[in-house]
Amino acid sequence: MVISEEKIWELLKEVRDPELPALDIIEMGIAREIKIESGKVTVVITPTYSGCPAMFMIETEIRDVLSKNGITCDVKTTYTPAWTTDWLTEEAREKLRQYGIAPPGKDIEEIFNKNTKCPFCGSDDTKLVSNFGSTACKSIHYCNSCVQPFEHFKCI
Amino acid sequence: MAEFDVKTRELLFNYILGIADDRLILGHRLSEWCGHAPIIEEDIAMANIALDCIGEADAFYKLAATFDTEGRSADDLAFLRDSTEFRNVQLSEQPNTDFAWTIARQFFTDAFYVPFFEELAKSSYEELAAPGAKALKEVKYHLRHSREWILRLGDGTEESNSRLQDAVDNLWMYTREFFEFSDSVKLLYELDIVPDNSALLEKWKETVLPVLKDALITIPEDPPYFATGGRNGLHTEHLGHLLAEMQVLPRTYPDAKW
Ligand SMILES: [Zn+2]
Numbered sequence: 001m002v003i004s005e006e007k008i009w010e011l012l013k014e015v016r017d018p019e020l021p022a023l024d025i026i027e028m029g030i031a032r033e034i035k036i037e038s039g040k041v042t043v044v045i046t047p048t049y050s051g052c053p054a055m056f057m058i059e060t061e062i063r064d065v066l067s068k069n070g071i072t073c074d075v076k077t078t079y080t081p082a083w084t085t086d087w088l089t090e091e092a093r094e095k096l097r098q099y100g101i102a103p104p105g106k107d108i109e110e111i112f113n114k115n116t117k118c119p120f121c122g123s124d125d126t127k128l129v130s131n132f133g134s135t136a137c138k139s140i141h142y143c144n145s146c147v148q149p150f151e152h153f154k155c156i
Numbered sequence: 157m158a159e160f161d162v163k164t165r166e167l168l169f170n171y172i173l174g175i176a177d178d179r180l181i182l183g184h185r186l187s188e189w190c191g192h193a194p195i196i197e198e199d200i201a202m203a204n205i206a207l208d209c210i211g212e213a214d215a216f217y218k219l220a221a222t223f224d225t226e227g228r229s230a231d232d233l234a235f236l237r238d239s240t241e242f243r244n245v246q247l248s249e250q251p252n253t254d255f256a257w258t259i260a261r262q263f264f265t266d267a268f269y270v271p272f273f274e275e276l277a278k279s280s281y282e283e284l285a286a287p288g289a290k291a292l293k294e295v296k297y298h299l300r301h302s303r304e305w306i307l308r309l310g311d312g313t314e315e316s317n318s319r320l321q322d323a324v325d326n327l328w329m330y331t332r333e334f335f336e337f338s339d340s341v342k343l344l345y346e347l348d349i350v351p352d353n354s355a356l357l358e359k360w361k362e363t364v365l366p367v368l369k370d371a372l373i374t375i376p377e378d379p380p381y382f383a384t385g386g387r388n389g390l391h392t393e394h395l396g397h398l399l400a401e402m403q404v405l406p407r408t409y410p411d412a413k414w
Contacts (some may be wrong), residue, residue, distance in 0.1 A: 136294075
């Protein structure tokens with residue numbers, strides 16, 4: 001069987017970050033590159049956060065999904081270029097919002113000095129509850145307008 | 157992969173270990189709060205910051221391992237070295253004591269690591285610049301968190317103020333090791349691989365002093381001497397105890413797998 005890069009990209013859409021199941025690892029920008037050299041497949045991934053505990057699981061799932069399709073692969077981790085929330089497309093951001101997570105802003109300083117928009121009602125009348133939420137990539141906020149807590153994907 | 161001569165490889169090994177050890181030891185200390193922090197949000201914050209630190213350590217250990225003449229892995233470096241081989245600054249190993257000490261230790265560390273990683277990210281050695289750039293994004297959040305708590309505790313109640321003052325007074329002597337610029341670091345600096353640490357002290361003061369002042373904390377007089385030696389394996393009694401707890405499992409069951 002000839003293994004094509006397109007086919008592998010297609011299969012990788014099945015792999016999701018367990019902490020952010022709204023997006024697949026391509027939309028997340030975690031899957032960076034696929035190398036095929038004399039039939040040997042290497043998938044290059046990059047962590048969202050250095051200590052992201054989901055990376056191990058994502059690696060395992062990439063191997064599983066590909067092996068189910070008769071492809072064995074190596075998974076390599078790279079830190080260059082460092083993952084950034086800038087890679088999330090408008091479409092991915094909208095998916096996050098619909099999932100109930102306020103998408104990341106464009107600039108960390110702006111985030112530090114501005115209220116985060118509520119993903120449920122769109123209000124700016126919100127406050128930061130904690131810089132650290134259920135996972136390292138999210139902070140916790142509270143919306144004064146619709147009176148509910150929500151998470152924000154931090155800008156990094 | 158950049159090519160370095162034997163001498164540079166040895167210098168790089170030790171230098172990168174210093175960063176990795178700083179992050180791992182601090183991360184382990186923070187993890188000791190898990191389940192014990194004063195409020196749930198802080199329990200989560202401590203665990204998340206610990207996770208960032210340990211993840212950063214992992215990236216730097218993996219890089220250090222590529223220069224190790226003994227062929228050790230990242231895990232071997234973390235779990236199978238003794239305290240005299242650890243190169244972290246003594247500040248990172250200081251015990252949690254109470255929440256104020258933990259926050260003061262964190263704030264002093266973050267105020268160094270933000271400008272340090274900013275500089276490291278510019279290294280001509282890309283493999284070193286990359287984890288630096290990655291970590292920079294994380295420590296900015298750590299600094300934001302620790303700065304807020306310095307203000308909250310210092311300008312809080314009489315009790316919180318006195319505890320923070322006590323922490324600042326006691327930890328002040330451990331705040332200069334970050335800025336040591338030894339001859340071996342200088343050699344790497346001249347190769348454009350690492351920043352000049354000593355130049356970061358002014359930036360550190362610009363971050364730390366105004367916040368302490370706003371927090372109504374009296375800035376301590378400089379002590380007769382500042383703690384030193386961590387980068388050469390000289391540590392306070394606290395590191396041995398920390399390592400005993402952190403390393404017991406992989407040392408008892410060398411083949412243990414997750
Ligand atoms: Zn709302």
